[in-house]
Amino acid sequence: xxxxTVKRLADAAAPEDLFHGQWQNRxxxxxxxxxxxxxxxxxxxxxxWTLWEExxxxxxxxxxxxxxxxxxxxxxxxxxxxRPPTPRTVTKWILTRPEALQESDRLKLKSVLVHxxxxxxxxxxxxxxxxxxxxxxxxxxxxxxxAVRADDLPSMRTFVNGLERDLDAVIAGLTLPWNSGIVExxxxxxxxxxxxxxxxAGFNLLRKRVLLAG
Numbered sequence: 001x002x003x004x005t006v007k008r009l010a011d012a013a014a015p016e017d018l019f020h021g022q023w024q025n026r027x028x029x030x031x032x033x034x035x036x037x038x039x040x041x042x043x044x045x046x047x048x049w050t051l052w053e054e055x056x057x058x059x060x061x062x063x064x065x066x067x068x069x070x071x072x073x074x075x076x077x078x079x080x081x082x083r084p085p086t087p088r089t090v091t092k093w094i095l096t097r098p099e100a101l102q103e104s105d106r107l108k109l110k111s112v113l114v115h116x117x118x119x120x121x122x123x124x125x126x127x128x129x130x131x132x133x134x135x136x137x138x139x140x141x142x143x144x145x146x147a148v149r150a151d152d153l154p155s156m157r158t159f160v161n162g163l164e165r166d167l168d169a170v171i172a173g174l175t176l177p178w179n180s181g182i183v184e185x186x187x188x189x190x191x192x193x194x195x196x197x198x199x200x201a202g203f204n205l206l207r208k209r210v211l212l213a214g
Contacts, residue, residue, distance in 0.1 A: 029062040030055075030070060036107035037067070041074050042084075043111070048072075058107060085112065094123050121151045138175030141167075189213065 030037075033055050040051055048068040052060075055067065085093075085108060093101060093109040101109070113120040125148050132140050145163065148156045163170050173179065193209050 028066065029060065030066055032103050033058065033060050033107065034070070035104040036111065037071060039108055039111050041071065043115070046071070046075070058110070090119075094126060098127070118151075118153065122153060122156065125151070125153070125156055132174055136175055136177065138171040138173070141171055141174060 036055070036058065037051060040054065045051060045054075048071050049064065051071065052064045052067040055062075090109065090112055093105055093112075096105075098106070109123075113123060125144070128140075128144050128147070131137065132144060141163075145160050148160050190210055193213060194206060197206065197209075
């Protein structure tokens with residue numbers, strides 16, 4: 001052992017100061033979970049054991065010592081990014097298919113939902129309705145409505161009230177493969193032609209324009 005090596009070992013303030021050379025910047029199991037650690041630290045969770053337990057619940061398979069060593073430099077210093085995500089960002093995460101979210105964004109969204117039960121319930125109901133809509137599972141609508149009414153979400157209850165005013169038609173629309181999209185398209189086209197004339201022409205001209213445009 002050379003004099004330089006002995007001095008480096010003696011001057012080290014922490015074990016991490018000894019990791020140099022081929023071991024530096026090597027990929028670890030913790031890499032995918034670092035954004036979550038920063039997020040939780042910014043929220044005030046500074047207990048390494050608690051953070052390790054949370055990471056294990058998210059699928060982290062590494063040891064407690066790795067987590068403790070990573071967050072040690074955070075103590076006594078300002079968080080790298082203490083700003084919470086904006087409402088627009090959280091909305092984007094919620095509206096994105098879960099399987100299409102990046103792992104870091106998924107962890108950040110989960111951290112937000114843990115601290116806001118109302119938003120967690122809203123996200124659950126939104127994704128449930130999206131599944132009913134995209135997979136034509138209208139038979140699940142009544143069950144979904146019951147679940148929504150069990151939570152204190154005024155905006156969702158207003159939406160449910162609107163669905164129940166024409167429930168049979170809504171269930172049919174969420175079950176059958178047919179829809180009125182073509183009819184709505186023709187109505188929209190006629191309205192556009194009518195607006196182009198600014199109300200200055202009568203029905204006969206409108207009729208001719210509609211027939212010629214078809």
